[in-house]
Amino acid sequence: MRIQLRPTHRPEVLLGAAKAKLYVHKRLIAVLCFCFSLFLLLYGKTIFHVTREFVIHSNFNFNLCKRFHHISYAENVRSSVPKVIHQIFLNASEDHIEFFRQNIQNMDSWQRMNPDFMYILWNESMVVGLINKSYPSVLHLYERYKDVWIARMDIARYVVVHHMGGAYADIDLECKRPIGELYQEIGDRKVALNYSYEPFGIANNFFVASRNHEFLAHVIDGLAEADVLYFTPYINLMFRTGPMYLLGRYLNYIHKEDIFIMQTSQVYVVVDQSDHSWHGLDGLFIRFVWTSVNAIHLLSILVILVFMVRIHSLLTVRREIVSNIRQYPNTNKCVRQYHPSQLSMSTIIEDEPL
Numbered sequence: 001m002r003i004q005l006r007p008t009h010r011p012e013v014l015l016g017a018a019k020a021k022l023y024v025h026k027r028l029i030a031v032l033c034f035c036f037s038l039f040l041l042l043y044g045k046t047i048f049h050v051t052r053e054f055v056i057h058s059n060f061n062f063n064l065c066k067r068f069h070h071i072s073y074a075e076n077v078r079s080s081v082p083k084v085i086h087q088i089f090l091n092a093s094e095d096h097i098e099f100f101r102q103n104i105q106n107m108d109s110w111q112r113m114n115p116d117f118m119y120i121l122w123n124e125s126m127v128v129g130l131i132n133k134s135y136p137s138v139l140h141l142y143e144r145y146k147d148v149w150i151a152r153m154d155i156a157r158y159v160v161v162h163h164m165g166g167a168y169a170d171i172d173l174e175c176k177r178p179i180g181e182l183y184q185e186i187g188d189r190k191v192a193l194n195y196s197y198e199p200f201g202i203a204n205n206f207f208v209a210s211r212n213h214e215f216l217a218h219v220i221d222g223l224a225e226a227d228v229l230y231f232t233p234y235i236n237l238m239f240r241t242g243p244m245y246l247l248g249r250y251l252n253y254i255h256k257e258d259i260f261i262m263q264t265s266q267v268y269v270v271v272d273q274s275d276h277s278w279h280g281l282d283g284l285f286i287r288f289v290w291t292s293v294n295a296i297h298l299l300s301i302l303v304i305l306v307f308m309v310r311i312h313s314l315l316t317v318r319r320e321i322v323s324n325i326r327q328y329p330n331t332n333k334c335v336r337q338y339h340p341s342q343l344s345m346s347t348i349i350e351d352e353p354l
Contacts, residue, residue, distance in 0.1 A: 042229060043229060045228045045229075046228040046229055046230060049225060049226065049228050050239070053226075053248035053251070053252065054247075054248055054251065080190075080210060081165055081166065081167075081183055081186075081190060081208055081209065081210045082118075082164065082165045082166050082210070082211060083114075083116060083117045083118060083166065083180070083183075084117060084118045084119075084120065084164055084165065084166030084167070085110050085111075085114060085117050085118070085119050085120070085166060085167050085168075085169065085179065086120050086122060086157070086160050086161060086164070086166055086167065086168045086169075087107060087110070087119075087120070087121050087122070087168070087169055087170070087171050088121075088122040088123075088127065088153055088156050088157060088160070088168075088171075089121065089122070089123060089171055090123070090124045090127065090149055090152055090153060090156065091149040096149075099172075100171065103171045103172050105174075106171060106172060106173060106174040106175075107121070107171055109174045109175040110169060110175045112175075113175040113176075113177065113178050113179075114175065114178055114179050114180065116180070117166075117167075117179065117180075118166075120160075120164075122156065122160055127152075127156045127159070127160070128142075130159060130160065130163060131155075131159060134159075134163055135159055135163075135220065137224075138155060138159065138220060138223060141155065141223055141224060141227060142155050142156075144227075145241075148237070150237055150242075151237060151240060151241045151242075154204060154237075154241035154242055154245075155223065155241060157204060158204075158216055158219050158220050158223075159220065161207070161209050161216060162209070162211075162212060162213065162216035162217060162219075162220060163211070163212075164211055165209060165210045165211030165212070165213070166208070166209075166211075167179050167182075167206075167207070167208045168204075168206065168207055168208075169205070169206045169269060170205040170206070173205060173206060173269040173270065174269060174270040175268070175269060176267070176268055176269055176270050177267065177268050179208075179268065181268075182208060182262075182268055183208070185260070186208070186260040187260075189257075189258050189259060189260040190209060190210040190213055190258055191207070191208065191209045191210070191213055191215050191216075191258060191259045191260065192207060192208040192209075192259075192260040192261075192262055193207050193246070193250065193259060193260070193261055193262065194206055194207065194261075194262045195261050195262065195263065200238075200243070200244060200247075201238060201242065201243025201244040201245075201246060201247045202243055202246040202247045202250055203243055203246075204242065204243060204246050206268070206269050214255065215249075215250075215253055215255075215258070215259060218249055218252070218253055219246065219249045222245075222248075222249055222252075223240075223241065223245075226239065226240050226241070226245050226248075227240055228240075
């Protein structure tokens, strides 16, 4: 029994139908190709960095960050976390001076609750002097963020704690319990991070590390590679220097056993959840979606959208088939002839079994 293909089923006919479709939509295809090329030009480096940092978890650049490694990992293990509390205030604009005044009591709480700790409040000139002296490779990046003070704050906190060791806390955090208790809780580990940050990432508003620790060297070394273009200002901050950047560095760190993860920092500090001054409209929207919309709801909406698109496609095909049948009501066993521009996958109709 030989099975013969009809003329409309032959490969050359199908190829002709595909070419006809492409010809009809050539302008749309050209526009889509141009947009895709522009997207790759703008965000290709970003996609590569995010994939490597958060999907592949590549450690290949860990061994390259030697310029900040003043001591070996073995010496890191033997070193202890010094009793030093660091806080930073860089932006001296009128709004932030008022913010500083409103948080004087919070800053006093750190000295009151930890009388045996050294307390250092870093300003702009102190931070720049430290970077010039000990971290010159970070200086150009620090200066480039001159209009993004929160990014400068992020760089400054990593640098000062790596240089001296101790505990860092934002000035709007109030100390709830003596930090010496946290030092006892982390035991032999030399870094303590807070994983419970909303909407996502590892919070960098409060953390602890020993002097010259390898993890913070790893964090400082990756700042230049993370300086790529993201989609909104809030996401730029989160992924370049903020909580998502810190999460990526943690995922790529080899000696995770040396890091103590606090499930919540609010055991030791009181966080002002109402202050979102640096978030902007995009950050407020992302936080609203994250805190107000359940992940199951988002998945349900996505499934409904896919279903609606699929139904629309099926209805379009059905309309084309019905239109063709009405156009040729009496042709049952004859081969229909189509102009190449009229051929498409939807116009190939089964008239009889093969």
